Amino acid sequence: MKKIILFLLFLTAFIQRSQSQTTNLPDSIYSGKQGGLHVQGVVVDQAKGYVYFSFTDKLIKTDLSGKLIGSVTGFVGHLGDLDFADDGKIYGSLEYKNDAIGKGIKKELRLQTVNEDGFYIAIFDASRIVRPNMNAEKEDLLRTVYIKEAVNDYTAKVKVGDQEIPHRFACSGIDGLAFAPAIGSTKSAKKFLYVAYGIYGDPVRTDNDHQVILQYDVSDWDKYAQPLSQEKLHHSGPEKPLEKYFVKTGNTRYGIQNLAYDPSTGNLFAAVYHGAKTQFPNYDLFVINGKKKPKEDHISSDGQDIKIKTLSLLEAGVKDARSGIRGWFFPWGATGLCPLGDGLFYISHQEKAKDGQQQSTLHKYKWTGDSLNPFVLVK
Template sequence: MLSRSKNRAIVPVVMLFGMTLGGVGFSGAEAREAAGLADLPLTQNGGTWDAGHVQGIAVDRVNGFIYYSFTDLLAKYDFEGNLVGTLVGWTGHLGDLALNPANGKLYGSLEYKADEAFYIAVIDVAGVDRIGMSAATSPLFQTVHLAEVGRDYAADMDGNGRFDGNIAETLDHRYGASGIDGVAFGPRFGSHDGPQRLTVGYGIYSHTGRSDNDHQVLLQYDVSEWDDLARPLVESAPHRSGPEHTDGKYFVRTGNTTYGIQNLAYDADSNRWFMGVYDGRKSHYPNYLMFAFDADARPTLGDLVGVPAADGNGWEQGLLLPLAEDGLHDPATGIRGWNQKSDVGLEPVGDGLFYLAVNSGTRGSQTANIILMRWTGKADQPFVPVMASTSR
C-alpha cells in the first residue's frame, strides 16, 4: 500500500550518508561517539529483497538489533549493519512491528483479508539467527487471532444481508475497517505509567462516499496470558484462537486517511503516542501524514461524528482521545498534525530520538533506509537528523 504524492509541502526523512561534525569529517563510529550515541547507528539500510515494501521497524536497543518487516519477509540486522537472519514463509500481510519489553518477543500485525483472519504474529526473535528460516515450520512464529477486528471488518453495514468482501469502495466494513497495521506497546490510555499493553491500530479504507471512516480505531490488549492463546500459523486452516474481547476500544478523529494507522509508536520520553498514515482523499480535511495524542489525555465518551447510531438517532457513542495541541492546525476542522512521512517506519529509541524509514524500489528489489532523528516539536519540521542537530 503505497501513498500518492500531493502538491503540498511534506517533510521528508532526509538521508545523510556523508556526515560532518563542526566541519570535520568523521567515520560513522566517531560521529556516534561525538554525539553521545555510541550504541545507535545514525543510518542503516535494511537490504534489498524480493518482497513487499517495508511496513515497519523495531529496535532492540538492549541487545543491538533492528528488525524490518517487508510484508512477507522479516529481516534482522545488528547495529553494525550485519544481516543476522531472515524469516519467511507466509502469504499474508505482515505490517508494523513492536518489541514487548516484558519478554523480548516481536509482535507484528498479520492479516488475511480473504479468510477474514486478523492476527498478531508473536515471534521469538532471539532464535532468528540464519537466512531463510521458515515461519511455517518454526516454533519461533506463533499467532493470536483478534476477533474484534474480524467482526468490524466483516460487518454488513449497507443492510443488504451479505458482506461484500475485500472491496475498498464497498459500504460494508464497520468504521471502514480494512484490517490492522500499526502496533505498539505502551500504558493504558489516560496514563503514562502502569502495565504495558499492546495497542493495535485499524487499517481504514479511504472511501470518499461515506462519513463513518474519519476516525482512527485503536484496540488495547493485556498480552500477559497470550502464551496460552498463541497457535502456529497454518494458512490452509486459519485458526481463531485469541482474546474474544479487547481491554479497550478507542477512537481518534483525524479525518480521512488511506488505510488508517500504518505505523504506531509510543514515546516514553514525551509520554506521547504517534500515528503515521498515508494521506486521505477527502479534500475538506487537511490530510496530514502524522498525528499524535498525549498518554495522559483521558478517553471520554462522546459522539463518533459521521458514524450513525444503530437506532438511527444521532451518532454512535465511543471512547474518544483528543489530538495533541501542537503541530499544524486546520481551522476549518480543528484537526492538528504534521506533514511528516512516518508511514513505513517510526520508532522511538529514547532520549528524544526516533528512527524514521524511507522505502524505495519495486517488486523484486524493495529496500529501506532508516535515519536517526531528533524530535523538535516544530509544526513545520518535527524531526531533524541527529547529525544536523549536533553540528551547530
C-alpha cells in the same frame, strides 16, 4: 541523606547509560534489497544490537551495521508494524484478506490461493531467529493470536444512508501497533498492546474519519497463542479488547500504518498515508496525547448513534481552521517509526531500487514538535 545521595547517583548513572545507548547508535542503517514487497515496520533492540524489518512477506534481522543475521519467510499474508513486549518477544500485525491489498500480495508472490479473512498478532521469539530463510510455519519461533474484534468489523455490513456497504468503521484490517501504558494514567507502569485498524480511505464514505485503536492486556495470551497454519487459519484469541478507542483525524488511506509509543514524551505517534477528502487537512503524522484521559462521545454507525471513547490529539503542530484537527506534514514514517529514547527516532526511508527490489534506510531523527519541521535529521 545517605539514601538520597545514593538514589541521585543511581539516577545519574541510569540517565548517562541511556544517553550512551542512543548516542552510540549509527545515524543510518540500510536493510539491503528485499524483493518486490515494501517495508512495513521496524523495531530496534538497542541492548543486543539488532534491527528487525518487516517486509510484508518476511521478517528480517540485521545487526546495527545492516549485516543480515536471519530472516523468517513464507508468509502469504501482510506482516505489518512491529514492537517489542517487555519479555523481549516481537509483536507484529498479520493480515490475511482477499481485498486489493491481499490480491496484490498474492500476485507479487505468484499465488492463486484464496484464504478466509483473518487478522492476527504474530509473536516472534527473536532469540530463535539465527539464520536466513527460516520458515514461518515449520520453525518453532512464531505464535499467533486471533483478533476477533477486527475480523467482526471487517466482515460486517453496515447501513450508510440508504445503502448497505461492507466494513464497519471502514475497517480494512489491522496495521499499526505499539506497547504503551494506560492512556491518561500516570500511576501504573504496566504496558498494554494497542492495535490500530487499517481504514479504507474511500472519499465518498462518511464513516471513515476516525482511527480505531484496540487495547489488550497480553499477560494471559499464552492460552490463545497457536502456531501459524496458513492453509487453515485458527480462531484462538480474546473475545473482546479491554477498550476500543476512536481518534478523529479525518481521512487517511489505510489508517495508521505505524503506531509508536515514545517514553520521552509519553505520547503515541501515528504515521499514515494521507487521505484525499478536501474538507480535511490530510496530514501524514498525528500525535495522540498519552496523558489525557479518554472521553465519552457519540458517532453514527450502521444507521445508529453509538457511544464511544475518544482519544485526544496533542495540542501541537498545524491546526486546521475548519476541522480543528492538529497534525504534521512529514513525508516519512508510514513504513517505519521507532522511538529510541531522548527524543530520538529511527525513521524508515523506503525506496525501490533500479532493479525493482524494495529497500529501506533507517535515518536517525530528533523530535522537535515544530509545526513545519517536526523531526530534524541527526548528522
